[in-house]
Amino acid sequence: MSLYETLRHFADSYGLAVIFALYLTLCLWHFRPGAERHVDAAKHSIFKEEDHV
Secondary structure, eight states: OOHHHHHHHHIIIIIHHHHHHHHHHHHHGGGSGGGHHHHHHHHHGGGOOOOOO
């Protein structure tokens, strides 16, 4: 079995599962219990006035 076939098999099976798990983790990261403070800060950050010097 060549290196290409080995890497292709990995990408078709385990790579897809890893990418899907990473996608779900990143999508659900905002809903974890400790994230409320960070989400609120990000939500209101565009309304803060900054001094542009």
